[in-house]
Amino acid sequence: MQKSNHSPIPLTSTTAQHPADPPTRHVDAPPPTSALPRREELVAGLNQDLAREYQAIISYVIYSQVLRGAEFMNIAAELKKHAAEELQHALIVANQIDYLGGTPATEPQPVRTSTEARAMLEFDLENETETIRQYRARVLQCEALGEYATGEHIREILVQEQDHLIALATALGRPAPAIAQEPAPPAHRFPKPVAV
Ligand SMILES: [Fe+2]
Numbered sequence: 526m527q528k529s530n531h532s533p534i535p536l537t538s539t540t541a542q543h544p545a546d547p548p549t550r551h552v553d554a555p556p557p558t559s560a561l562p563r564r565e566e567l568v569a570g571l572n573q574d575l576a577r578e579y580q581a582i583i584s585y586v587i588y589s590q591v592l593r594g595a596e597f598m599n600i601a602a603e604l605k606k607h608a609a610e611e612l613q614h615a616l617i618v619a620n621q622i623d624y625l626g627g628t629p630a631t632e633p634q635p636v637r638t639s640t641e642a643r644a645m646l647e648f649d650l651e652n653e654t655e656t657i658r659q660y661r662a663r664v665l666q667c668e669a670l671g672e673y674a675t676g677e678h679i680r681e682i683l684v685q686e687q688d689h690l691i692a693l694a695t696a697l698g699r700p701a702p703a704i705a706q707e708p709a710p711p712a713h714r715f716p717k718p719v720a721v
């Protein structure tokens with residue numbers, strides 16, 4: 526019997542392996558580091574979303590109480606409802622951050638204030654527009670990572686954010702911004718979808 530010229534390679538299991546086979550990774554070894562930044566990127570994005578939710582809670586709590594003028598009474602009642610919904614969003618996003626191994630943020634995005642009712646509504650409309658933009662990108666990120674359940678939670682939040690956007694735009698007497706018509710977020714930054 527001819528002796529092999531290949532030098533033996535160290536194996537981490539007792540399974541016989543041909544030297545030409547790819548090296549076996551021990552089951553306790555950490556995952557490939559290339560997978561880590563993407564998950565961390567998703568957590569970082571969700572923490573920015575959480576900071577925007579805190580901002581929205583504070584804005585709606587204040588604006589719903591200080592809006593003056595008969596023409597804004599309906600929207601003031603609506604903003605109070607938004608405040609409660611934003612709190613639910615914050616709880617859902619914080620829960621998903623925890624699930625993904627991150628630590629939920631503690632600081633809100635800066636809250637803008639005004640004594641003018643229309644200016645307050647304009648701030649809210651701008652914030653909701655940016656929130657929707659960011660959640661649309663987050664859904665793509667979740668799906669690219671195979672985190673479909675997290676993506677589903679974000680989609681459900683998006684439905685309510687769109688209602689907020691429409692209510693604010695209507696109160697300001699204009700159509701809601703067509704966010705879906707904007708150029709798509711840079712998908713090349715995300716990994717390819719995971720097959721299921
Ligand atoms: Fe929200």
Ligand SMILES: [Fe+2]
Nearest residue numbers: 581653686689
């Ligand atoms: Fe909202």
